[in-house]
Amino acid sequence: MEMLPKFALAILALxxxxxxxxxxxxxxxxxxxxxxxxxxxxxxxPSEVLDIYMPEGLGPFPVVVYIHGGAFRYxxxxxxxxxxxxxxxxxxxxxxALASINYRMSGEARFPAAVVDAKAAIRWLRANAVxxxxxxxxxxxxxxSAGGNIALMxxxxxxxxxxxxxxxxxxxxxxxxxxxxxxxxxTDFTTMDxxxxxxxxxxxxxxxxxxxxxxxxxLGESVQSxxxxxxxxxxxxxxxxxxxxxxxxxxxxxxxxxxQQSQELYxxxxxxxxxxxxxxxxxxxxxxxxxxxxxISNIEVVSQFMQENWG
Numbered sequence: 001m002e003m004l005p006k007f008a009l010a011i012l013a014l015x016x017x018x019x020x021x022x023x024x025x026x027x028x029x030x031x032x033x034x035x036x037x038x039x040x041x042x043x044x045x046p047s048e049v050l051d052i053y054m055p056e057g058l059g060p061f062p063v064v065v066y067i068h069g070g071a072f073r074y075x076x077x078x079x080x081x082x083x084x085x086x087x088x089x090x091x092x093x094x095x096x097a098l099a100s101i102n103y104r105m106s107g108e109a110r111f112p113a114a115v116v117d118a119k120a121a122i123r124w125l126r127a128n129a130v131x132x133x134x135x136x137x138x139x140x141x142x143x144x145s146a147g148g149n150i151a152l153m154x155x156x157x158x159x160x161x162x163x164x165x166x167x168x169x170x171x172x173x174x175x176x177x178x179x180x181x182x183x184x185x186x187t188d189f190t191t192m193d194x195x196x197x198x199x200x201x202x203x204x205x206x207x208x209x210x211x212x213x214x215x216x217x218x219l220g221e222s223v224q225s226x227x228x229x230x231x232x233x234x235x236x237x238x239x240x241x242x243x244x245x246x247x248x249x250x251x252x253x254x255x256x257x258x259x260q261q262s263q264e265l266y267x268x269x270x271x272x273x274x275x276x277x278x279x280x281x282x283x284x285x286x287x288x289x290x291x292x293x294x295x296i297s298n299i300e301v302v303s304q305f306m307q308e309n310w311g
Contacts, residue, residue: 041124062138069145071214090299110220120168148185152235155180179309202255251286
């Protein structure tokens with residue numbers, strides 16, 4: 001008689017466990033797998049690899065080059081497939097391929113290695129477009145946080161000898177892009193600390209000018225002691241009439257990369273690009289890497305901006 005209640009309890013426990021797992025699976029669907037995994041776009045470093053998520057259909061497909069964040073010192077090309085993987089799911093559902101890259105980070109190489117790598121990835125994709133069923137005339141770049149800085153540098157710093165390294169190959173191929181999207185990205189290393197200090201609610205926010213900051217480690221010198229180098233790594237230094245159509249997104253509660261970073265660049269771009277070719281979206285109450293940026297509705301905005309500028 002005592003065994004029956006125990007047996008019933010065990011069955012009940014198994015039922016609830018199975019239900020919980022089913023609920024969890026529904027909340028977090030199976031992570032999408034790349035169509036092409038760990039393709040080498042250069043051979044200077046083992047870090048120079050990318051994954052490609054392809055949409056269904058005939059192609060050739062437009063492609064977004066995704067540059068992960070991580071304070072210039074950590075992160076991975078798997079980032080767009082994290083959590084609900086809305087970055088991958090939305091783009092591929094719209095017939096857009098996503099190429100997510102790894103690159104040399106500050107623990108391996110200093111600025112401008114990351115920018116050089118990202119430019120090389122674009123050249124490689126364009127050189128191999130036919131084989132990969134991609135449209136070489138429709139390439140955009142997208143990054144978040146540190147990746148946003150690199151994406152902007154790729155799009156804006158053109159024809160500068162500092163970002164040329166013939167060892168990475170395909171030097172006869174264009175590295176140009178049709179559009180750039182940068183979310184909560186550092187755009188001017190020299191003004192970050194001043195801006196954070198003026199933001200109420202940030203308290204003792206991390207300093208960016210000191211030698212131990214992510215930006216200083218990326219440069220190999222402190223932002224404070226090397227303002228010229230800091231400006232060279234800041235997208236705002238490269239605003240020109242040739243600047244690519246740009247979408248900037250930031251949050252008012254960002255105490256890591258203050259919202260003024262995006263505002264500052266937008267104000268510099270507006271007279272050059274005009275309202276149709278540059279946009280600034282500020283999310284009220286959103287912090288750094290806030291989930292609001294990864295909502296399907298927002299990724300749809302990103303996708304639409306790119307498609308408008310592919311023509």
